Amino acid sequence: MIESKTITFKKIKEKLSIKKPWDSIIILALNILIAIPVFIILHQNLIDPEWPFHIDRILIFIALIVVIQVILRLLKTVIIICIFFYLIALIYGTLFGGYGFKAVFEDYQAMIYTMSADPNPQDIIISKLLPFPNKSEIIDAVEYDNPKVRNFALSATTKFFKEVKGYHEQRKMIQCFAVFKAIRDKWNYVNDPKGREYIAYASESLQHFSGDCDDHAILMSACIRAIGGTPRIIHTGGHLYPEMLVGNKADLEMANYLIKEVLFIDESKGKEIHYHIDERGQIWLNLDYTARYPGGPFMSEEILGALTFN
Known part of the structure; x- marks a missing residue:
């Protein structure tokens, strides 16, 4: 009885095994497919030590590849099952709005773009x-x-960026950018x-789209909040200007990519994205x-006060 079960197991194992050299090729391909989304998750959640040339991220990716390669080698006799479950997970995410093929591709694009063209951070000192x-x-006035x-x-x-397809998770961000363009x-x-x-x-400002900096900041903040965004107004002493909440670092990466590669290509060409980080790490x-695109240069670097509209 035991011998019969052993023979059956060996037959199943042989059927699930892949002959050389295809096993190495498939393991390498599967390694890359698994490593990319895992690396994106790590990249978005690990603190960035800001090493030159993103050496920390390169080392993490290499280590990840090595670990996954070892695991897949150990599991190569059931690699077909690994491929099956991996593809099922991505297909399920694609069909039912979860983390699927398109989400992996978009996140990878945004991550690679931001790593090769860093935005320009400006930290707020709350004290x-x-x-x-x-x-x-x-x-x-922010009615x-x-x-x-x-x-x-x-x-x-409806006038701007409505034709931009995909990016469902960034819909509100794109709509806020449309408001910026309409007013700007x-x-x-x-x-x-x-x-x-x-x-x-x-x-009142909607009648002629005219006024000074505080009138612009009020109108922009009101319209951003009217469609579900979170705006705030920054006071620098002689100037007021509006900002919108982007979110965390991953959201900034996507905003940077959308601005420079999809929505404001000409206006932002060769330029940096400017933003502030508050005491809670929000961007x-x-x-x-004065900015021709969201995240354009600050008119004044000094910050004396901030008024947030939640």
Whole structure:
């Protein structure tokens, strides 16, 4: 009885085994297929020591390849089963909106692009932040629930970037970029009345798309929040400008790729992406009217206050 089971097991093992040299070729291909998504996950979640030439990431990838290669060699007699379950997992993710083939490809593109063209971080030192000037008036002016503001924001999302396919997880980000473009393309800078700080409501600025920096920041913040984004206004002393919450490092990588390779190719060509990192590690992208693309250069590096609209 035991001998019969042993013979049966050997037959099954032989059927599942792959002959040389195909076993080495398939193991190498499977190694790469497994290593890429695993490396992306590690890359997005491990602290970046900012070594030159991303040597830390290169070493992690090499170590990952070696470990996976050893494991696959040990399991080569059942490699067909490994391939089957791996493909089933990716196919399931692709069909039902999980982590599938397309998600792996998009994340890999964004990661590689950002590693080869670093954005330009600017850290906020929270201890230096001062009380925000005209805070109550600005909060009232950011009337994101005003129907006119909401309708304009909606029209922007249908006018710009609607034809961009894929990137379902970044839909809100892309729509916020559409709002930026709609306002940026129309904005006309006009000074306040002499000797007076005039704070225009968002719905008021929609009439002529004109005003000074605080009027632009108010309108941009209201429209971003009207479609589900999280904006904030930065105070630098003589200037106010809006920023939008991007998220974590992985979200920044995707934003960087979308801006420079999909949405604002000409405007951002050869330029860096500028952002701030708050005390919780969240990343905020510059949306100033002086920038031709989201994440354009800051007009002023000094930060005296921040007003967030959650």
